[in-house]
Structures are given as C-alpha cells and as structure tokens.
Amino acid sequence: MNLSTLLGDWRNTNAAGSIMRILCTANGDGMNVQTWTPSRDWGTVEAPLFAFTFDSSDAGAFAANYDFGFARVRLQANVKAGVLVVVALTSFHDDSGRSNHFDREFFYRVGS
Amino acid sequence: MEIVRESDRVVLPNPRPRVHVEAMAGRWTKTNESAQWIARLVIDVDGDALNVHVFGGGSGPTPDDWGPAKTELVYASNVATGDARAGAFLAHFRLPEADVEMQANLNLGLLVVATYVTFREPGTNANRFTREFFRREDS
Numbered sequence: 001m002n003l004s005t006l007l008g009d010w011r012n013t014n015a016a017g018s019i020m021r022i023l024c025t026a027n028g029d030g031m032n033v034q035t036w037t038p039s040r041d042w043g044t045v046e047a048p049l050f051a052f053t054f055d056s057s058d059a060g061a062f063a064a065n066y067d068f069g070f071a072r073v074r075l076q077a078n079v080k081a082g083v084l085v086v087v088a089l090t091s092f093h094d095d096s097g098r099s100n101h102f103d104r105e106f107f108y109r110v111g112s
Numbered sequence: 113m114e115i116v117r118e119s120d121r122v123v124l125p126n127p128r129p130r131v132h133v134e135a136m137a138g139r140w141t142k143t144n145e146s147a148q149w150i151a152r153l154v155i156d157v158d159g160d161a162l163n164v165h166v167f168g169g170g171s172g173p174t175p176d177d178w179g180p181a182k183t184e185l186v187y188a189s190n191v192a193t194g195d196a197r198a199g200a201f202l203a204h205f206r207l208p209e210a211d212v213e214m215q216a217n218l219n220l221g222l223l224v225v226a227t228y229v230t231f232r233e234p235g236t237n238a239n240r241f242t243r244e245f246f247r248r249e250d251s
Contacts, residue, residue, distance in 0.1 A: 001238070018117040037117040050228055050241035054172050061241035063213070063228055070114045074202070076215055076226060078241050087215060087226070089187055089202060090120070096113060097124035099131060102187040102200035102217055 001049050001059040003031055010084045010107035017105045019086065022077070024062070033064045035075070042066050042073075050078075070094040083108060122192045129194030133162050133186045136201060136216070140223045140246035147171040149242045150225060152249075153216075162186060164203045164214070169244075173209055173237060181205050181214075209233070222247060 003026055010022040021036040024047070031049055035042040047062040061078035074089040084107040091100040115121050134157055141152045151169035155162050162183045168174030181203045189198035200217035213228040223246040230239045 018119045039118060040116070042116070048228075048230065049239065050230075051238040052241060054237040054240050056238055056240075061228070066116070068114070068116055071116050071120070073116060076228065078226075078243070087200070087217070089185070089200065089215065090116065090191070091185055091187075092128075094114070095126060097126040097128040098120060098122060098191045099124075099128055099188040099193060100185055101189065101191045102198070103190075104217070 001029070001051065001057050003049070003059050005058060005060050005079050006031060006049075006062060006084075009110040011110055013083070013106045013108055018103060019088065019105055022084065022086065022107060031059070031062060033062065033075070035064070035066065052078075070096075120191055124192060129188075130160060131186045131188045131194045131199065132196045133157055133160060133183075133201075135196040135199065136162060136186070136218060136223065139249040141249050142169060143222070143245045143247050148244050149174050149227065150244055150246075153223070153225070153246060158182060160186070162201055162203075164201070164216075166205065166214075172240075173207075175207055178205050178207060178212075209235075209237075 006024045023034040025032050033047040034044040047064045049059040050061040052060045064075040066073040071092050077086040088103040092098045137155050137157050147170040152167045154165040163180050165180040166178035183201040183203045187200045189195050203214045205212040210231045216225040226243045
C-alpha cells in the first residue's frame with residue numbers, strides 16, 4: 001500500500017493532550033507506530049493498514065495495540081483533511097477502579 | 113498507581129463504576145441518503161454489554177444482514193465515570209469474506225461508526241476503513 005498519507009512525525013494539536021507524539025515509519029510493506037505521552041514512550045508496534053475505499057492502494061488509517069499489563073490501549077487512527085484523528089480505547093485490568101474509557105485527539109504532521 | 117498517561121492518575125473507590133451502556137441502545141439509521149456500507153443498527157442492552165445488530169447499506173461487499181454481535185467492551189466518557197454519553201463500544205463481526213472491527217462512539221447525539229475491514233483472503237478488495245453517521249430512528 002502507498003503509505004504517504006500516514007508516514008511522518010505527528011504532534012498533538014492540544015499541548016495538554018494525553019498523547020504527545022506519534023511516529024509512523026515504513027517497515028517493508030507495512031508500517032510501525034511509536035507513541036509518546038509527555039512522561040512515557042509506549043514503544044513501537046506494527047500497525048495494520050486500511051484504505052478509504054475497497055479499490056484503493058492508498059493507506060489512510062491504521063490500528064495499533066499497546067499492552068501494558070495493567071492496562072491495554074487500542075489506537076485507531078485515520079487522516080481527515082490532513083489531520084490524524086486518533087481514537088484511544090483504554091481498558092484497565094487492575095483493581096484501581098478506573099473506568100475503561102474512550103478518547104479522541106487530533107495530530108498535525110511536523111514538516112508538512 | 114501505574115498509568116499509561118497522566119490523565120489516568122485518579123483515585124477511585126472500588127468497584128469501578130458501572131458503564132451506563134444504555135446511552136447507546138436504540139435503533140439507529142444512517143444520516144446519508146445515498147447507499148453506504150451500513151444502513152442501520154439495532155442495539156440492545158445485554159447486562160453490562162450491548163448486542164449490536166447491523167444491516168448492510170448496499171455499498172461494497174456488505175451483507176444485507178450482518179447478524180448480531182455482543183460488544184467486546186463498552187467505554188465510558190472518561191476514566192473517572194460510568195457515564196457513556198460520550199462513550200464508545202468495540203465489537204467484532206465475521207462476514208462471509210472479511211473480519212470487521214467496529215468502534216462506535218456517541219458525539220452530539222449521533223452515533224459515529226467506524227469499521228476496520230480485513231479480508232481473510234487476498235483479492236480485489238483492499239482492507240478498508242469506513243466512518244459513517246447514524247441518528248436515532250425516533251429523533
């Protein structure tokens with residue numbers, strides 16, 4: 001798939017956002033995603049890719065899973081009008097009483 | 113307390129609050145008059161989960177009736193509440209040719225439904241992302 005829509009260094013449009021930065025890099029025919037919060041590097045994971053139409057070879061969306069043991073985050077992201085729209089589905093697997101919750105944040109590409 | 117991001121640093125009583133899944137239940141129909149991937153959804157409460165029944169909208173390789181699926185998880189609006197009025201759910205469907213991950217969230221009274229479609233066999237169709245909007249049928 002053509003990755004040009006997704007590849008790059010994406011920064012949160014909100015300086016107080018929970019996810020600070022997402023880096024999308026090519027990995028053969030696929031793509032890797034590295035994610036940072038202000039206090040933590042979540043690491044790099046392989047991200048399945050998705051097009052916007054069934055007959056397209058242009059990737060415009062991806063998903064990524066982060067498993068921290070006590071919590072899991074499913075990232076779902078797509079580019080709309082040049083903005084990376086990122087949904088974070090967080091589930092907790094500890095006894096903290098915290099709710100599984102949904103977040104959506106927006107990212108711009110550095111250098112574009 | 114372990115956190116994945118700063119907003120997770122909250123102290124709450126146990127057990128965690130129940131997520132009010134009822135906020136997303138109902139009959140939802142597409143806002144777009146044109147054919148699309150999904151035409152409508154019927155969502156029923158099933159304890160702390162939801163049963164999501166999807167009906168195809170005639171665009172692309174979408175069956176007329178996807179059948180029902182129980183949500184994998186229902187997500188609250190934030191880490192410290194069970195309120196799901198800005199929450200979401202995750203569900204998975206197995207269609208004849210493809211596996212579909214559905215994520216739907218409530219936004220300003222609309223149900224925003226995203227699907228991540230992965231074909232099990234390589235073919236002419238690309239794995240695809242969709243996002244479509246639905247209103248309550250009685251609204």
